[in-house]
Amino acid sequence: MRIGIVCYPTFGGSGVVATELGLEMASEGHSVHFISYSQPVRLDPYAANVFYHEVSVSNYPLFDYSPYELVLTSKLVSVVKNENLDILHVHYAIPHASAAYMAKQILAAEGIHIPIVCTLHGTDITLVGKDASFEPVITFAINKSDAVTAVSDSLKADTLEYFNVKREIQVIPNFIDLKYFDSMKPNGIRDRYLPTGERLVMHLSNFRKVKRVEDVALIFAKIQEKVPSQLLLMGDGPERNNVEKMCRDLGICDRIHFLGKTKKIEQFLVNADLFILSSETESFGLAALEAMAAGVPVISTNTGGLPEVNKHGFSGYLSDVGDIDSMAKNAISILASDEELAKFKANARVQALKFDLKKIVPQYEALYRSLILPLK
Numbered sequence: 001m002r003i004g005i006v007c008y009p010t011f012g013g014s015g016v017v018a019t020e021l022g023l024e025m026a027s028e029g030h031s032v033h034f035i036s037y038s039q040p041v042r043l044d045p046y047a048a049n050v051f052y053h054e055v056s057v058s059n060y061p062l063f064d065y066s067p068y069e070l071v072l073t074s075k076l077v078s079v080v081k082n083e084n085l086d087i088l089h090v091h092y093a094i095p096h097a098s099a100a101y102m103a104k105q106i107l108a109a110e111g112i113h114i115p116i117v118c119t120l121h122g123t124d125i126t127l128v129g130k131d132a133s134f135e136p137v138i139t140f141a142i143n144k145s146d147a148v149t150a151v152s153d154s155l156k157a158d159t160l161e162y163f164n165v166k167r168e169i170q171v172i173p174n175f176i177d178l179k180y181f182d183s184m185k186p187n188g189i190r191d192r193y194l195p196t197g198e199r200l201v202m203h204l205s206n207f208r209k210v211k212r213v214e215d216v217a218l219i220f221a222k223i224q225e226k227v228p229s230q231l232l233l234m235g236d237g238p239e240r241n242n243v244e245k246m247c248r249d250l251g252i253c254d255r256i257h258f259l260g261k262t263k264k265i266e267q268f269l270v271n272a273d274l275f276i277l278s279s280e281t282e283s284f285g286l287a288a289l290e291a292m293a294a295g296v297p298v299i300s301t302n303t304g305g306l307p308e309v310n311k312h313g314f315s316g317y318l319s320d321v322g323d324i325d326s327m328a329k330n331a332i333s334i335l336a337s338d339e340e341l342a343k344f345k346a347n348a349r350v351q352a353l354k355f356d357l358k359k360i361v362p363q364y365e366a367l368y369r370s371l372i373l374p375l376k
């Protein structure tokens with residue numbers, strides 16, 4: 001198949017999932033064309049069968065706001081036509097699904113028929129999408145896609161609740177490429193951060209408000225009172241300054257380390273003893289899955305799709321949003337005992353295996369084929 005993938009290039013989960021999906025399809029021999037405004041962070045543009053098409057936005061002075069959706073639409077028309085694509089898969093509804101719809105209409109006028117798959121990832125529905133200023137466009141674009149997928153049952157339910165969706169929504173959960181984690185070698189991170197053999201706690205996110213990273217610091221403050229430990233914070237974003245201030249206020253800056261944005265997250269995760277994800281809302285929680293794939297138990301909130309990913313009392317524990325005491329108590333119960341820690345680490349890995357890309361990616365492949373075949 002000749003596949004077009006439209007995604008955000010940034011560190012967010014939707015771009016990561018789109019990239020990993022495309023790379024796996026390419027490794028199976030399909031031609032995969034990534035279309036985005038800059039090179040997706042996890043993309044290897046030199047991989048066989050992978051192509052990258054950049055959307056360059058005009059900065060003509062007349063435009064106070066650059067018309068990104070229009071240049072994306074034109075790029076989609078051009079790539080579908082010139083690369084003879086069979087299918088276009090857009091990740092994140094805004095503005096990718098509506099741009100794809102417009103491109104589809106332009107191409108249809110030229111006798112070219114391209115099926116569109118739209119994958120909903122979370123904030124496109126739960127935060128941004130239900131904003132009244134976007135809602136009509138999103139509803140329309142979802143209904144006009146040839147197939148719609150959501151990354152969790154929870155996100156499917158939210159979509160049906162917030163939007164008047166007529167189209168079937170297929171749940172295809174996010175997945176993980178276990179080879180990244182299995183091939184990791186000891187890399188000295190524990191020696192560097194845990195000179196006296198403490199426990200290593202981690203968090204990874206884009207530091208947006210929805211992630212409640214301040215809660216991570218508060219939970220960790222309680223953990224380190226009972227279990228000698230260090231916290232590594234991976235990622236960066238708008239809330240970082242507030243979190244840094246909180247660490248100073250808590251007087252534990254020497255135990256909290258900000259790593260910033262990092263591509264090779266597995267290098268760090270494989271060293272962790274515990275992962276914390278205390279988000280306000282999370283349609284899936286890819287970071288939690290990445291931690292479990294590294295054999296790291298997860299302390300998370302019980303919001304959105306997280307209960308579908310993290311199993312309470314097995315791969316970690318779930319608590320209500322903002323319940324710092326409960327999350328700290330659960331974390332300590334795992335970290336304080338070598339036996340509990342070993343059991344939860346093994347369970348985390350077992351849970352992650354359910355989301356092995358070898359089980360999930362064929363579901364996308366089958367979906368693509370079901371849409372392409374009737375056109376042949």
Ligand code: GMT
Binds near residue numbers: 151283287
């Ligand atoms: O979490 C973010 O802010 C990034 C966002 C994205 O679109 O990149 O993540 C969403 O999609 C991920 C991949 O499907 C999910 O794992 C995240 O749970 C979801 N984020 C939220 O729902 C807040």
